[in-house]
Amino acid sequence: MTNSDLLQRSLAAVWHPCTQMKQHAEGDSALPMIPIASGKGVWLHDFDGRRYLDGISSWWVNLFGHCNPRINAALHAQLEQLEHVLLAGCTHQPVVELSERLSALTGGALGHCFYASDGASATEIALKMSFHSWRNRGQGGKQEFLCLRGSYHGETVGALAVTDVALFKDAYAPLIRPASTVPTPDARLAQEGESALDVARRAAAALERHLDEHHSRIAALIVEPLIQCASGMAMYDPEYLRLARALCDRYQVHLICDEIAVGCGRSGTFFAHEQAGIRPDFLCLSKGISGGYLPLSMVLTTDTVYAAFYDDRVSRGFLHSHSYTGNALACRAALATLDIFAEDRVIDTNRALSAHLGNCLKPLADHPHVRHLRQCGMIAAFDVRSDDTQFSERFYRQALAREILLRPIGNTIYFMPPYVISQEECDFLVARAIAALDAALHS
Numbered sequence: 001m002t003n004s005d006l007l008q009r010s011l012a013a014v015w016h017p018c019t020q021m022k023q024h025a026e027g028d029s030a031l032p033m034i035p036i037a038s039g040k041g042v043w044l045h046d047f048d049g050r051r052y053l054d055g056i057s058s059w060w061v062n063l064f065g066h067c068n069p070r071i072n073a074a075l076h077a078q079l080e081q082l083e084h085v086l087l088a089g090c091t092h093q094p095v096v097e098l099s100e101r102l103s104a105l106t107g108g109a110l111g112h113c114f115y116a117s118d119g120a121s122a123t124e125i126a127l128k129m130s131f132h133s134w135r136n137r138g139q140g141g142k143q144e145f146l147c148l149r150g151s152y153h154g155e156t157v158g159a160l161a162v163t164d165v166a167l168f169k170d171a172y173a174p175l176i177r178p179a180s181t182v183p184t185p186d187a188r189l190a191q192e193g194e195s196a197l198d199v200a201r202r203a204a205a206a207l208e209r210h211l212d213e214h215h216s217r218i219a220a221l222i223v224e225p226l227i228q229c230a231s232g233m234a235m236y237d238p239e240y241l242r243l244a245r246a247l248c249d250r251y252q253v254h255l256i257c258d259e260i261a262v263g264c265g266r267s268g269t270f271f272a273h274e275q276a277g278i279r280p281d282f283l284c285l286s287k288g289i290s291g292g293y294l295p296l297s298m299v300l301t302t303d304t305v306y307a308a309f310y311d312d313r314v315s316r317g318f319l320h321s322h323s324y325t326g327n328a329l330a331c332r333a334a335l336a337t338l339d340i341f342a343e344d345r346v347i348d349t350n351r352a353l354s355a356h357l358g359n360c361l362k363p364l365a366d367h368p369h370v371r372h373l374r375q376c377g378m379i380a381a382f383d384v385r386s387d388d389t390q391f392s393e394r395f396y397r398q399a400l401a402r403e404i405l406l407r408p409i410g411n412t413i414y415f416m417p418p419y420v421i422s423q424e425e426c427d428f429l430v431a432r433a434i435a436a437l438d439a440a441l442h443s
Contacts, residue, residue: 039066062292074336094331120154152230204243233381241276268377
């Protein structure tokens with residue numbers, strides 16, 4: 001097999017996600033598509049022997065490197081026991097153990113775990129659970145949802161209701177029951193003399209005004225704690241979460257924390273909301289929870305929400321399902337991922353790695369085309385001053401030419417590498433990214 005062989009077959013048969021396929025059509029101007037033959041650690045390898053450092057953890061999922069031997073071993077062992085069984089009327093050891101361990105990570109505050117396969121499905125589950133629980137409690141008028149401006153929570157029709165990114169949402173507007181948006185606490189919106197804390201408090205004040213007027217109709221507020229990822233890695237002060245939690249309590253509105261991207265240690269704590277000292281009513285997890293191995297997502301919730309569905313009548317139950325709910329192999333991959341967190345003290349060791357990444361990026365603070373250099377744990381980003389509408393494509397090409405895989409969000413370049421990246425590999429990633437940036441700006 002060669003790169004060219006696989007590429008031709010892929011373009012003919014595979015409809016790739018989040019992609020304008022014509023951009024990859026044959027010709028000198030085609031956007032590169034990388035045929036991947038294998039992966040090891042932070043590196044991906046194509047069929048012609050070229051390598052690429054996976055600086056975005058393959059869409060933010062791969063925490064401990066490709067072909068991790070410990071996760072591999074756990075999956076091999078599970079294959080000899082049970083690959084899958086329906087979770088309606090049956091149960092199995094991996095799903096029970098995983099549910100217990102996730103609950104323990106919340107201090108038992110979120111003791112009930114409902115499973116799905118992807119992040120958008122987890123969003124829909126949380127929205128449906130919130131609405132249905134209010135209805136079961138005799139408050140059926142609470143049917144609306146709030147999200148932050150610029151929010152992204154998935155691309156299914158239900159999840160698009162609380163996604164505020166026009167590129168994904170506008171074409172499907174006739175299918176969507178839209179939510180209301182409230183101002184984002186994005187620290188980049190600071191006015192002269194304002195701090196990130198000031199922006200957070202200003203956004204929370206707007207949230208309070210909205211809830212004061214509309215709370216009787218609102219079921220839940222959904223947020224990505226600390227970082228709105230798909231809207232350009234918009235980072236904000238934890239004070240917003242503290243104030244939002246208090247406001248949701250005051251006005252009887254659920255708080256949904258979508259930690260699909262920012263959970264599992266990305267923000268510097270295992271759950272991002274921990275940095276605000278709060279607990280949500282619903283917690284959505286996916287992506288890194290299975291180490292990047294298998295599709296898996298879950299929604300954790302409270303005793304109070306669970307009790308609203310506990311009844312003799314089937315119609316009051318939460319009747320949501322899919323065939324692979326709680327897949328045993330995916331749950332085993334997640335358990336192996338949690339084992340690595342515990343055995344390697346990953347949250348502690350990531351502090352040094354995060355600091356090194358920040359130090360590598362410091363030279364960009366004085367770059368004439370860079371603004372808003374920022375970092376939260378193992379996520380770092382900066383915005384690029386450029387009027388070139390093709391900048392992101394140019395940078396992507398230049399990065400691949402320098403053996404690094406990075407996908408800008410518009411004019412935002414971000415880093416979200418696997419936690420197993422070495423300091424030397426981190427140096428390589430950032431140095432090559434800076435070179436790619438300069439080449440893209442002057443090509």
